[in-house]
Amino acid sequence: MPHTSDVGYDWVCFTTDYGRADGFPAVCEGVIARTAPHARVLHVSHEVPRQDVRGGADLLVRSVPYLPRAVHLAVVDPGVGTARRPVAIVSPEGVLIGPDNGLLPAAAEVLGGAIAAYEITEFHLEPVSATFHGRDVFAPAAAQVANGVNPNALGPAVDLDTLIRLPEPVTHIEPGRVTTEVIGADSFGNVQLAVTDLVADPGTVVHAQVGDRSLEAVVGRTFADARSGDAVVLLDSAGRVAIAVNGGSAAEILLPRPGDRAVLLLAAAPAPPARS
Template identity: 60%
Template sequence: MATTGQLTDLLGHCGAMGYDRITFTTDYGLADGFPGVCEGVIARIAPAVRVLHLSHGVPPQAVRQGAALLAQAVAHLPDAVHLAVVDPGVGTARRAVAIRAGGSVLVGPDNGLLVPAAEALGGITTAHEIVVDEPEHATFHGRDVFAPAAAHLALGVDPADLGGPVPDLVRLPEITSTAAPGSLTSEVLAVDGFGNLQLAATAADLATAFARGAEVEVVIGPARLRAVVGRTFADAEVVVLADSAGHAAVAVNLGSAAARTGARPGDAVVIS
């Protein structure tokens, strides 16, 4: 198993396969220098590798929303090292992992963040722990653990050289949605920057429950909205539709469904 100082030496012994891109997803935001510092660490190790910043706008500590964002994006991204850091357990005993899936490698904390994306890429091939020297700072593993590992993997280091296999990856609890003619029960999976509410229910669930053009009531906590099942945002003031990721969603045309309802990820939604 490798330490940080030994990773460079592994390059002489690993296979030739590498990646010319690292995608980068976090809850760091853009107010601080955290994303740029991590990119700088990558550039010092692998200066020719391009970093594609997918998003740094995942809400703080919102592991499920980060997992959904990454899982919905990877099918549209090139084979790459997909680096993702939404890590409420930073500095604790939670593991750092590298997961092979499809033609890519996913790097991040073992807290359920990476597994949906790995499944979207065709399923987990291998998973290995990233074992390094204890970082001097326990609060910035993005810089001290994950970014260096991603850079070395992009240069061709095999995940198996970073640590032992992980047979028991942490998985997020499954969300159950129920669809029947005239009724759809689910929960808010994510809220985007426009205030649209993406539901855990799929477009197929929505089609099972309602025909396009149906007038429905959306109940989220104390909020009740009259809406129309439509195809696009302009079909009604409040519209329930299938979004670009294949999920059911609630949107307010030229407005914010999140602001209108106060809804947050995890809130129960009943449409009838």
């Protein structure tokens, strides 16, 4: 019998790049339901851009502070079927289950920091498909932990220092210029950047360039600080600088891809009027 703990989970929060067309999320949810019928599945997103590990990691970081105490099942897995490890990372506020490719550690930090990690070698469905570990490896492990199985029963301990971590995005801030990276774009067409400081006052004019495309924007606090159809640079709900178009899509103009270089050129703020 698996070693159980006195701590189970009522929720499995589920994030993937699977999309909805092929039924993959439903199959994984079915595996969870067969093993842990009490656990409710909260679908965070299945629209992470295909194989975009950084985008998935960023989505988790933005989401987990607002989710219930849970098993966080996340699968964005370009290396499925290779030697990359399936892992469970234990944090004070939940257990994260998914591939060891950089997807999970930043979210573990948000949940209080990684306490322990285990390679998932037990509870697989058999036979294990080389291309669908979400169904055959990760969902069964998530269900067992939701049932109260101690994560240390999933497999051997993993040295936390060996977990794959994504490199930090490169950002340089200098007078009048910010150079950073694109994290992604949301379904509204807002382009999210790695930088978290606007370094400019509201009303400052910005020339925003991503790759070989650009637009003119104004620094603002809300979308409405730009006229309808015009662009605004603001801090979004995740605390990152974003390029948006009021009533439109900055992504359709800039065609950003995750990791693209982004440059914000800031116009000099107007001088205050002279006192008479």
